[in-house]
Amino acid sequence: MASMSASRPATETLASKAPTDWSGPAMTARIKGRYRSEFVFKYAGLAALVVAALFLVFLLFTIVRDGASGFRSTDVKVTVTYDPTILGIDQAAAKGPGGKQLIEQGNFQGLLTTADTGLGVGTNVVSEGAWLVLREAVIADPSLLGKTATLWVPTRSNFDLLAKGKFDLDAADEARGVNDADIAAYRQLESRGLLKTGFNWTFLTSADSTTPELAGIWGAAKGSLLTLLVTLVLSFPVGIFAAIYLEEFAPKNRWTDMVEVSINNLAAVPSIIFGLLGLAVFLNFLNMPRSAPIVGGLTLALMTFPVIVIAGRVAIKAVPPSIRDAALGVGASPVQVVFQHVLPLALPGILTGTIIGMARALGETAPLLLIGMRAFVTEIPSGLSNPATALPVQVFLWSDDVARGFVEKTSAAIIVLLIFLMLMNSVAIYLRNRFERRW
Amino acid sequence: MSLTVITLLLFGLALVAFTVGRGRAAAFPGAKGGVIAADRPHSRPNYHGAFVALAALAPALIVVAAWGLFSEGVVGDAVIASVPAAERPATPLDRSSFLSEVKGIASGEMEAGFNPATGPAAKVYNETHDTYNLIVGGIAAVLLAIGAIWGLARLKPNFRARNRVEKAIMGLLIVASLVAILTTAGIVGSLIFESARFFNQVSIIEFLTSTTWSPQTALRADQVGSSGAFGAVPLFWGTIFIGAIIAMIVAIPLGLMAAVYLTQYADSRVRSFLKPLLEVLAGVPTVVYGFFAALTVAPAVRDFAVSIGLENASSSSALAAGSVMGIMIIPFVSSMADDALNAVPQAMRDGSFAMGATKSETVRKVLLPAALPGIVGGVLLAVSRAIGETMIVVMAAGLAANLTANPFDSVTTVTTQIVALLTGDQEFDSPKTLSAFALGLVLFVITLILNIYALSVVKKYREAYE
Numbered sequence: 058m059a060s061m062s063a064s065r066p067a068t069e070t071l072a073s074k075a076p077t078d079w080s081g082p083a084m085t086a087r088i089k090g091r092y093r094s095e096f097v098f099k100y101a102g103l104a105a106l107v108v109a110a111l112f113l114v115f116l117l118f119t120i121v122r123d124g125a126s127g128f129r130s131t132d133v134k135v136t137v138t139y140d141p142t143i144l145g146i147d148q149a150a151a152k153g154p155g156g157k158q159l160i161e162q163g164n165f166q167g168l169l170t171t172a173d174t175g176l177g178v179g180t181n182v183v184s185e186g187a188w189l190v191l192r193e194a195v196i197a198d199p200s201l202l203g204k205t206a207t208l209w210v211p212t213r214s215n216f217d218l219l220a221k222g223k224f225d226l227d228a229a230d231e232a233r234g235v236n237d238a239d240i241a242a243y244r245q246l247e248s249r250g251l252l253k254t255g256f257n258w259t260f261l262t263s264a265d266s267t268t269p270e271l272a273g274i275w276g277a278a279k280g281s282l283l284t285l286l287v288t289l290v291l292s293f294p295v296g297i298f299a300a301i302y303l304e305e306f307a308p309k310n311r312w313t314d315m316v317e318v319s320i321n322n323l324a325a326v327p328s329i330i331f332g333l334l335g336l337a338v339f340l341n342f343l344n345m346p347r348s349a350p351i352v353g354g355l356t357l358a359l360m361t362f363p364v365i366v367i368a369g370r371v372a373i374k375a376v377p378p379s380i381r382d383a384a385l386g387v388g389a390s391p392v393q394v395v396f397q398h399v400l401p402l403a404l405p406g407i408l409t410g411t412i413i414g415m416a417r418a419l420g421e422t423a424p425l426l427l428i429g430m431r432a433f434v435t436e437i438p439s440g441l442s443n444p445a446t447a448l449p450v451q452v453f454l455w456s457d458d459v460a461r462g463f464v465e466k467t468s469a470a471i472i473v474l475l476i477f478l479m480l481m482n483s484v485a486i487y488l489r490n491r492f493e494r495r496w
Numbered sequence: 497m498s499l500t501v502i503t504l505l506l507f508g509l510a511l512v513a514f515t516v517g518r519g520r521a522a523a524f525p526g527a528k529g530g531v532i533a534a535d536r537p538h539s540r541p542n543y544h545g546a547f548v549a550l551a552a553l554a555p556a557l558i559v560v561a562a563w564g565l566f567s568e569g570v571v572g573d574a575v576i577a578s579v580p581a582a583e584r585p586a587t588p589l590d591r592s593s594f595l596s597e598v599k600g601i602a603s604g605e606m607e608a609g610f611n612p613a614t615g616p617a618a619k620v621y622n623e624t625h626d627t628y629n630l631i632v633g634g635i636a637a638v639l640l641a642i643g644a645i646w647g648l649a650r651l652k653p654n655f656r657a658r659n660r661v662e663k664a665i666m667g668l669l670i671v672a673s674l675v676a677i678l679t680t681a682g683i684v685g686s687l688i689f690e691s692a693r694f695f696n697q698v699s700i701i702e703f704l705t706s707t708t709w710s711p712q713t714a715l716r717a718d719q720v721g722s723s724g725a726f727g728a729v730p731l732f733w734g735t736i737f738i739g740a741i742i743a744m745i746v747a748i749p750l751g752l753m754a755a756v757y758l759t760q761y762a763d764s765r766v767r768s769f770l771k772p773l774l775e776v777l778a779g780v781p782t783v784v785y786g787f788f789a790a791l792t793v794a795p796a797v798r799d800f801a802v803s804i805g806l807e808n809a810s811s812s813s814a815l816a817a818g819s820v821m822g823i824m825i826i827p828f829v830s831s832m833a834d835d836a837l838n839a840v841p842q843a844m845r846d847g848s849f850a851m852g853a854t855k856s857e858t859v860r861k862v863l864l865p866a867a868l869p870g871i872v873g874g875v876l877l878a879v880s881r882a883i884g885e886t887m888i889v890v891m892a893a894g895l896a897a898n899l900t901a902n903p904f905d906s907v908t909t910v911t912t913q914i915v916a917l918l919t920g921d922q923e924f925d926s927p928k929t930l931s932a933f934a935l936g937l938v939l940f941v942i943t944l945i946l947n948i949y950a951l952s953v954v955k956k957y958r959e960a961y962e
Contacts, residue, residue, distance in 0.1 A: 095856045102756050105753035106774075110770075116788050298671075307673070319679070322947060322948070326944075327884025327886070329886045333686065333914070359679050420783070422783045423915065427919070452787060467787060468787075
């Protein structure tokens with residue numbers, strides 16, 4: 058046993074060593090050190106989570122802080138005389154048949170710029186789109202023509218921001234972002250009580266615009282809804298069918314392996330690649346319309362499909378085999394077993410996965426940019442092939458805009474997007490808790 | 497008549513076919529329930545009905561779907577052909593804007609186009625559309641009738657309608673699962689096809705090794721500053737620098753420690769509060785992270801850099817984009833590490849405790865080494881996700897292709913460039929737009945390799961402990 062003794066020359070020293078003094082100063086210090094590192098390690102873990110939590114809180118805080126004011130807008134009270142000569146509307150004809158069309162063509166823009174609006178300040182206060190309010194008023198009541206009326210119209214973005222205190226008025230002129238004339242006009246109007254800040258219905262009901270005070274989120278929201286509708290209609294049935302086939306019927310062979318590998322890989326392919334696919338195949342090869350929800354929906358459907366398949370397979374696998382055996386035992390065919398017994402039991406799980414997939418599709422931006430859904434669309438899309446944009450793309454577009462008023466709009470749009478996501482995820486959580494069975 | 501109406505009509509007719517077939521089958525002797533099986537028809541009336549409906553609908557729907565896929569192209573060509581040659585739009589972009597004007601006028605949403613030729617073209621558009629739709633609808637209706645008659649003729653008490661219907665359902669299931677392969681093939685095919693066109697114009701060696709990236713190609717020969725250099729090395733470096741280095745420096749320690757705390761220390765009450773928090777972090781859309789990175793983090797990073805004496809710090813620094821991306825990846829790293837730690841057998845943990853090790857010693861000296869392959873696999877998946885991430889870098893990283901290791905400097909990434917190259921006005925055949933597909937191909941191949949390798953590592957690791 059020469060090798061043994063060679064490898065353990067310490068036998069003698071070990072034997073001659075005194076027993077460890079566990080309560081001695083050296084050992085107490087060592088144990089203390091060990092407990093200290095235990096403490097540090099544990100709280101390092103907690104600190105990591107706290108950092109993540111703080112980041113999230115800070116992110117949400119800044120967005121709510123900046124975005125809350127986006128839901129409010131400032132109006133100014135103007136007194137206008139609906140002068141038919143400036144408007145170019147024949148008073149008598151306006152009351153007759155076809156009068157509405159006549160009024161619609163009236164020069165309300167000119168009225169606002171030339172006529173006295175009773176504000177008495179040097180600069181232009183009202184928004185570019187304020188004339189629409191006047192037009193609406195006259196369409197609603199044609200007898201207003203020739204009369205004088207007071208009404209609230211939206212202000213220019215600068216006044217809106219002044220009213221919300223978004224400018225640092227103590228800063229140097231060039232850093233302030235607003236000129237002295239505007240500030241003076243604002244102070245004067247404010248003191249006369251001609252300004253009011255209220256809920257911004259324009260933001261919730263209109264589409265994009267070049268001027269911040271007229272821009273709204275509804276166009277993008279509807280574009281997102283149409284896109285998601287296409288995505289759901291395509292990816293949900295196809296995803297379930299593929300999941301059923303792979304989990305219940307697929308034979309073990311090379312084809313099945315290929316399908317499985319493709320699905321797992323597709324789930325991990327960067328989303329922008331799907332945008333390239335959509336651009337090359339749907340737009341350039343099939344000549345489908347650019348910027349349309351149908352193309353966006355198709356592209357996102359390809360992206361959501363693997364998510365649904367994977368969730369569906371998990372849900373189907375969770376249904377115990379005894380259910381299948383019992384159904385087969387009373388004479389159901391394999392297809393009947395799946396569609397009449399397994400699928401209804403797996404459906405809550407599949408739905409949960411689908412909603413999560415749809416939520417991801419709702420937040421997805423990159424592929425939509427590539428298929429042209431970043432277009433500047435001022436009309437609310439009414440169909441699947443109309444040009445449209447989507448909520449996250451709208452966030453991106455506004456975040457790029459130099460006009461100062463868009464900062465709060467961007468954050469407000471993010472709030473709308475996050476509310477939608479929260480709703481979808483709550484439904485998913487509800488479904489999971491309410492219907493999912495543990496066997 | 498629009499395609500939607502035609503499709504709905506076809507479904508209505510199929511429903512009629514279904515009712516007729518079911519009625520036939522219900523009238524079979526013994527359909528109301530024979531005493532012994534031999535007295536009853538083989539299949540229930542519903543299956544007979546479904547068989548007839550399927551026989552009627554399938555061919556008709558295929559024709560309509562095929563038409564729906566190609567109609568825009570065919571009608572568009574017909575419309576363009578109707579326009580006098582002199583007024584015909586020249587480039588593909590002009591063509592598509594011309595056609596969208598035509599469509600706007602045709603559907604009555606627009607009164608008149610900017611291009612006077614669109615007025616008559618809209619008429620042609622409507623007429624061609626109607627004619628073709630009528631022809632296709634007619635063909636579909638005839639096919640539907642033939643199918644229904646053929647189906648009805650086959651109904652007999654001993655006809656195995658259920659087996660036929662189930663076979664059709666099975667076909668549908670197989671087709672659905674083939675969508676995955678088709679999508680993959682579509683991605684690979686379109687990327688390779690477009691990249692091949694790019695590499696016809698630009699050498700692949702230059703693309704992969706040159707360090708100058710300036711994709712603006714000259715529109716005129718004498719234009720200055722539009723060299724059209726396609727050396728993608730700075731892009732690859734920027735992608736790695738932001739996604740694989742800075743983001744991982746943030747995400748790996750934080751994600752790993754979060755997973756250790758959640759699996760080893762936190763009691764269930766704390767866990768039920770902290771885990772959803774990570775899920776929320778994972779659920780925030782990337783465009784929101786991008787906005788935050790660009791508006792809040794990037795200026796802060798710049799101010800910090802200036803305060804420590806770096807005068808030319810960029811306001812779109814690699815550090816801002818990378819660190820926000822790292823935060824975004826934390827939940828992902830954490831859940832992968834969570835899985836890996838949980839897969840370590842309990843016996844190893846118990847053994848370590850029995851030797852008197854503290855929890856942190858067990859984690860550091862037993863669990864982490866044992867779980868290392870799983871964690872490495874998870875980190876690789878996280879890297880693949882970070883380099884494919886688009887919105888954060890598009891919004892917070894710059895467009896300047898710098899080859900620098902200074903985190904306060906601006907770098908650009910593959911995904912940023914793809915978006916920059918493909919948005920805005922584009923002529924489709926220029927090397928500038930095609931280069932985006934070449935970049936996409938590189939991105940796809942690299943993420944694919946990372947994913948496959950990482951998944952195999954994770955799988956092997958799991959098997960080792962089973």
